[in-house]
Structure formats: C-alpha cells, structure tokens
Amino acid sequence: MGWVSNDHEHEGWAAAVAPDGRLSASSSGEGMLVQGITGHYQPDKMLPDYEVVPDREIIGWRGACGCGWRGELWERVTSPAAADFGRRRDFVPLDEFANPSSKVEGAIHDEWKAHLAPLEAVAGVEAAAREYNQAGRRLDKTVAAAKAAGASWADIGRAVGISRQSAHERWAEKQ
Incomplete structure (x- = not known):
C-alpha cells in the first residue's frame, strides 16, 4: 500500500529490501518485484525489466518515495525473540509474505511524512x-x-x- 502527498507530487511506500539492496516496487504471488535483471532471480512474466525475489529472501524494509528519498533500513529477523522495534528489527516468518508488520509500516509512513514536512511547509x-x-x-x-x-x-x-x-x-x- 502506498501514500500520496497533498500536492500529488510524491508517492511513498514501505518497500521490501532484496539481499542486493534493491527495493521492491510491488509484489506478486511468487514474491517481491524488484527492478533490474541480475540473473539471480526469475524475471517477472508481466514486467520484463523486473525480477521476482522470493519472500523468504527479503532482508527488511525501508521507506521509499518516487522523488528518490529512501528511509533507514528496518531489518527482518528470523525469530520473535530477536525483534526489537527500538533497534528497527521486526520478525516476519520466512514462510510468510514479506510484508512489514503494521507497526513497522506505520513507522515507515511516519518517516515518509517527516520527509515531506519541509516540502509541504514550503508549498x-x-x-x-x-x-x-x-x-x-x-x-x-x-x-x-x-x-x-x-x-x-x-x-x-x-x-x-x-x-x-x-x-x-x-x-x-x-x-
């Protein structure tokens, strides 16, 4: 799910992060779609310039904006005991969709809004x-x-x- 600024000039989202650092633009039933062809993953059937990174390989999430802004990494950890919101760590089981928890997505949304605050003030x-x-x-x-x-x-x-x-x-x- 994404967010749009009041002036419709910025679109933000909680992007899944692939092991090579690329950010997802969307998802499919097979995994997260990341732009660029490396040959490490299957190309997407509908978007030829995108690869499908399996959900189990997603290493975390970060805020992204169409203007190029990127938030800090929220690390995906492999056990509930390792989760620590204060240290930007969230547990999502490897056998589930690699979407951030609603709490992390909310924090990413807050970071994106903070990115927009000066822009909206100038507007x-x-x-x-x-x-x-x-x-x-x-x-x-x-x-x-x-x-x-x-x-x-x-x-x-x-x-x-x-x-x-x-x-x-x-x-x-x-x-």
Whole structure:
C-alpha cells in the first residue's frame, strides 16, 4: 500500500529490501518485484525489466518515495525473540509474505511524512505568497477605482490603515 502527498507530487511506500539492496516496487504471488535483471532471480512474466525475489529472501524494509528519498533500513529477523522495534528489527516468518508488520509500516509512513514536512511547509508558503500577490493586485485595482470615483488619499489611507501620505506614496504612481 502506498501514500500520496497533498500536492500529488510524491508517492511513498514501505518497500521490501532484496539481499542486493534493491527495493521492491510491488509484489506478486511468487514474491517481491524488484527492478533490474541480475540473473539471480526469475524475471517477472508481466514486467520484463523486473525480477521476482522470493519472500523468504527479503532482508527488511525501508521507506521509499518516487522523488528518490529512501528511509533507514528496518531489518527482518528470523525469530520473535530477536525483534526489537527500538533497534528497527521486526520478525516476519520466512514462510510468510514479506510484508512489514503494521507497526513497522506505520513507522515507515511516519518517516515518509517527516520527509515531506519541509516540502509541504514550503508549498504552504508558496500558496500564501500567491494569495498575498493576488490580494495586492486586487487592492491596487480597488484603490484606483476609489480614486477615480473621487475618494481622497486620506479616505483611502484610513480604509487601509495607513496615513494619507503613505497611501499617496504607494498608489499615486499607479494612477
């Protein structure tokens, strides 16, 4: 299962990690699909540029994003006793699908969201700047219309919360 950012520019997922470090893009009934042909694994029948890594060979998971970001490795361990969430170790039996536990997937999702946080904050700044510029253009037009209708600089300044002189200095050249 994957996640999409608010701006639809980033897609993230909990990727299974093959022994050679390649990350899965998807899965099939035979195992995890990883891009690239090494000859170590069977090629996928539907995607000729992908190999199928058997679930039992998956060594762990990490967050991945379409932008290229990669999270830290969550290691797959072979016994419940070796599992340690604090040390990024999770037990998934070798004879089961190599999907991370819901707890690890949630932690990976949190890491991906932290990766997005600065990007989404900047997107918020961009949106606010657009709104600010639009409001400034709308204000310039309404000041010009008020002046054309006979309003004084004192009236305009009072409406905007500035002095008559400041209103004149700001908009007289735009008339």
